[in-house]
Amino acid sequence: MIVSVFNKFGAKNSAPVFEAVAQAFRLHGHQVVEHDIDADAAVIWSFLWHGRMAPNRDIWRHFKADSRPVFVCEVGSISRNQTWRVGLDGCYLWEHFAIGDQPRFLAGLDPWRTSGHSVVIACQHQLSEQWLGMPSMNTWLENTIAEIRLHTDRPIIVRSHPRDPVSLRGVNVSKPVLLPNTYDDFDYARIMQDAHCVINWNSGAGITSLMQGVPVISSSNSLCQPISSTDLAQIESLPRPNRSSWFGRLGWTEWTLEEINQGRCLELLLPKAF
Numbered sequence: 001m002i003v004s005v006f007n008k009f010g011a012k013n014s015a016p017v018f019e020a021v022a023q024a025f026r027l028h029g030h031q032v033v034e035h036d037i038d039a040d041a042a043v044i045w046s047f048l049w050h051g052r053m054a055p056n057r058d059i060w061r062h063f064k065a066d067s068r069p070v071f072v073c074e075v076g077s078i079s080r081n082q083t084w085r086v087g088l089d090g091c092y093l094w095e096h097f098a099i100g101d102q103p104r105f106l107a108g109l110d111p112w113r114t115s116g117h118s119v120v121i122a123c124q125h126q127l128s129e130q131w132l133g134m135p136s137m138n139t140w141l142e143n144t145i146a147e148i149r150l151h152t153d154r155p156i157i158v159r160s161h162p163r164d165p166v167s168l169r170g171v172n173v174s175k176p177v178l179l180p181n182t183y184d185d186f187d188y189a190r191i192m193q194d195a196h197c198v199i200n201w202n203s204g205a206g207i208t209s210l211m212q213g214v215p216v217i218s219s220s221n222s223l224c225q226p227i228s229s230t231d232l233a234q235i236e237s238l239p240r241p242n243r244s245s246w247f248g249r250l251g252w253t254e255w256t257l258e259e260i261n262q263g264r265c266l267e268l269l270l271p272k273a274f
Contacts, residue, residue: 002033002039003031003033003040003042003043004036004039005032005035005042006043007043007045009045009056010052010053010073011053011075012052013075017045018043018045020257020260021043021260023261024263024264024265025043028266039068041273042059042063044073045073046072046073047060047074047090047129047130048125050125050163070088070089071086071088071273072085072086072087072088072096073085073091074091075204076253076254078106078211078254079106079107079254083255086269088269088273090129091253092130092202094223096253097252097269098252098269098272099252099268100268103245103247103248104248104251105247106251109213109243110212112213112215113195113196113212116196117154117155117194117196118155118157118196119155119197119199120158120159120195121141121156121199122205123137123160123166124161124200124202124205125161130201137160137164138168141168144199144232148232151233152235152236154196157172157173158171158173159188159191160175188205188208192209192214196214197214197215197235197238198215199216199217199232200216200222202222202224206224207224210227210243215228215239215240217229217232217235223253227243252268
């Protein structure tokens with residue numbers, strides 16, 4: 001099989017991941033090329049069709065038009081900038097990954113939070129494939145806030161995506177601030193210090209919240225399922241189930257660079273692809 005790596009269209013921190021994935025394919029006996037739209041399979045970075053990654057949308061559509069597999073890499077949520085997602089035809093639904101028979105734990109979980117005052121709405125980028133079919137972010141926020149107000153009078157903090165800012169009157173919007181010596185634009189831990197819960201459609205912010213013991217309200221199309229709520233009416237009585245089984249499954253969606261280099265991430269994914 002000829003696998004084309006589209007490494008010119010990745011985030012700034014993507015180069016080592018692309019290199020590791022290419023090495024993994026070689027270990028499994030496949031030929032690796034770069035930027036060849038006629039290859040048997042593609043490797044792209046994320047589902048965000050914006051900035052450096054904007055060309056990936058046409059690549060994605062071109063390969064999927066005749067059902068060729070696309071392997072999607074993305075920054076992980078378990079140990080950010082230390083673990084990385086590698087999925088088949090996506091990187092944000094359980095069906096994009098191959099889950100092993102035994103739990104796989106890459107980190108620990110904080111105890112469930114029993115205090116916290118604010119409702120945090122963690123937005124994502126509107127140009128992501130993950131947001132397909134959704135309204136504009138401002139419209140979604142306005143509708144979400146209106147429904148929240150039917151069930152609670154807690155203060156609301158909107159955490160906008162660092163590269164897709166929002167502006168709403170009368171709402172506390174947390175502005176992105178670049179963290180020194182990192183690629184990240186948000187001190188999410190600071191925002192979470194007084195969080196009662198987090199509302200997130202289907203991005204990594206929800207996973208981070210659950211790991212930190214903060215209940216999440218998400219869409220049904222989220223890796224946060226099945227331990228998050230999908231009902232804003234539950235905002236004052238959110239479930240806090242045992243997270244061990246969920247977290248043991250989540251470990252199969254992310255890998256260290258060393259593990260990717262060794263070909264481990266492809267052992268289960270390749271049989272799903274062909």
